[in-house]
Amino acid sequence: MSQDVSEEGMSQTDFTRLAQYPGSGCEKYDRRGEIFGREDVIPLWVADMDFPAPDFVTEALAERLADGAFGYAKPDAGHFEAIAGWLAGQHDWRVAPETIVPVPGVVPAMAMAIRAFTSRRARVIIQPPVYFPFFQVVRDQGRTLVENPLLEQESSDGGRRYVMDFEALEAQASEAEMLLLCNPHNPGGRAWNADELGRVAAICARHDVMVISDEIHMDLTYPGIRHTPFAEVANASGCRWFTVTAPGKTFNTAGIGGGYAVIPDAGIRERFDRERRGMHLGEGSVFGLTALKAAYRHGSAWPGELMAHIAANRDRVIEAIADLPIEAMVPEATYLLWLDCRGMGLSDAATDPEDRALQRFFVEKAGLGLSQGIIFGEPGRGYMRINLATPTGVIDRAMAQLRAAWQAH
C-alpha cells in the first residue's frame, strides 16, 4: 500500500509516490513522537527516500520472494561483476572483482577497520560537521577522537561551501593512525575534488595515517558534477587506504542492508577480512544481495533521473527561503541540504531542551522534523539539515509551513 501525493509533471519513475508513511514501520515516520515529541511533523530527517525503490529492484526482490528460498546466501561471481561494472560505468573506476569484500554496512565496516588497523590508544581523525556515527564508531572502539573541522569558504557562486583545513590536518596526522573520510560529504554536500583528495592522501602518506573513505553518497552528484573516488589519487600517493560503500542510499534499499569494501592492497584486504570473518556476520542477506545485483545491473539511468528530481527540490527550497534569514549551502552531492539558520537568532544548545529554541521553532511552530545540525558536531550549531528525497508536493508544503511560521514569529 502507498499514498499518492497529487502533483503535476510525473516523471517516468514515480517520484510523486510516498512509499513510507505512518505505520509502515519506517524510522522516519514512526519515530517522530520519540525524536520530536510530536507525531505530526513533516519528517525530513533520516537519510532515506520517501518514494519507492525503482521497479527493477522491487521486481527482482519480488521474484526472489516468490522462490521461497531464504537459506544462507552467498555472493556469486555475478555479484562482484555487477559491482565492478557499476564502478567502471558510473565513476570510471576500474576494480578487480577479487578486491571487493562484502560487508553488512558502511558503518560496521568502519568499526572493523578501526579494530583491525589501529592500536588501542590510537587517535582517529574525523572532519565535522559529519555524519554523527563517525563520532560514535570511534568512541565505541575505545579510540581517541580527533576533530579536524571543515572550514567555510566563499564559493564562486557567491554562496559558501566547506573546504578542508589541511594545515591542521598535517599537524594532527603526525599523531594519528586513521582518518575517516566522508566522500562526498554528509551533511555539507561537497563532492571533494581530485586536488583536495590528493592533498589528503599526501598528508596521510607522509604520516602513515590510514584512510577509510566512505563513499556511500558517490552516485548522488548533481547534474554536471563528478564524484572523484579516493582510489583515483590514493595509489599514487602511497598511503594505506580502502573505500567502503553501498547501493542503499542510491536505490533506497538502506533498510535491506549490504555494502562492500574495495581493498586493492592484498595485505590490507587479508587483515580486514580476518577481522570481518571473526565477527561471524555472514556475507549478506538474500535480499541485500538480490537488490544490489538488480540495482547495479539495471540502474545506470536511475541516478540521473533521481538527481534531476532532487535538484528541482533543492531549487524550490532555496527559492522559498530566499527572503528568510536562512542560507542554504548549495550541495554538489547528496539529497541533503544544509541550512545555516544562525541568522534566525534562535539559540541551539546540544543537550539542554530548554535552550533548543531553534529546534523548538522548527518542530512546534513550523511542524517540521529536520535533523539538528548540532548532532553533526560543534560546527553544526545553528544549522539544520533537510532531506530533499521526497515528492515535490511535500517540499512545497514544508516550505509553506516554514514561511508562515517565520512570518508569525
Ligand SMILES: Cc1ncc(COP(=O)(O)O)c(C=O)c1O
Ligand atoms: C556518510 C554516511 N555513511 C554511512 C551511512 C550509513 O551506512 P550504513 O547504513 O551502510 O552503515 C550514512 C547514512 O546516512 C551516511 O550518510
